[in-house]
Amino acid sequence: MRYTLKTGKVIVIPDDEITANMTALKVSEEEAVEIWLEDNEYEINEEQAALDKKAKKEKINLEAKSGERKKVEHRTVKISDEKKAVFDTILTNLDRCEFIDRENVSILKENKLIQVKIGEKTFKIDVIECRPPKK
Numbered sequence: 001m002r003y004t005l006k007t008g009k010v011i012v013i014p015d016d017e018i019t020a021n022m023t024a025l026k027v028s029e030e031e032a033v034e035i036w037l038e039d040n041e042y043e044i045n046e047e048q049a050a051l052d053k054k055a056k057k058e059k060i061n062l063e064a065k066s067g068e069r070k071k072v073e074h075r076t077v078k079i080s081d082e083k084k085a086v087f088d089t090i091l092t093n094l095d096r097c098e099f100i101d102r103e104n105v106s107i108l109k110e111n112k113l114i115q116v117k118i119g120e121k122t123f124k125i126d127v128i129e130c131r132p133p134k135k
Contacts, residue, residue, distance in 0.1 A: 003033060005042060013037075079111050083129045087111045090125060 001013045013036055021032035037043040094105050094116060104117040114125040 001033070003037070005037075011042065080129060083127060084111055087114075087127050090114065090127065 001015055001018060002010055003013050004010050013033060017036055018029065018032045021027065021035050022029060025032070025035070027035070034043070038045040038048070091105070091107070091114060094100055094114070095102055100116060100118060106115045107113070108115050108124070112127055114127075116123045116125065
């Protein structure tokens with residue numbers, strides 16, 4: 001549908017949008033065209049402009065904060081005996097390697113992460129225990 005604005009400018013309004021407005025809102029074709037023009041900012045709806053102006057005056061803080069900060073509770077990580085044994089075995093075997101010096105092996109996290117430097121390259125060994133699948 002072609003529509004001529006008061007300024008003389010001609011715009012094309014999709015027919016399917018007009019019919020969708022007519023059926024959804026149960027309005028006439030004229031009202032559907034007017035709604036489309038207001039929605040696409042070709043015309044100004046005075047009632048909507050007044051509501052927008054009123055809404056802009058209200059200060060809404062979307063980040064609700066209280067005066068005090070909550071303390072983060074860290075959960076205690078239970079390390080199984082098997083994981084400790086695997087970690088210690090890896091560390092012991094790294095000490096036995098001829099091409100790895102003990103000073104190039106460092107524990108970044110106890111029972112978790114080992115860092116090994118061989119020449120110019122650095123390696124990290126992360127020991128991860130997987131949880132059993134849920135039934």
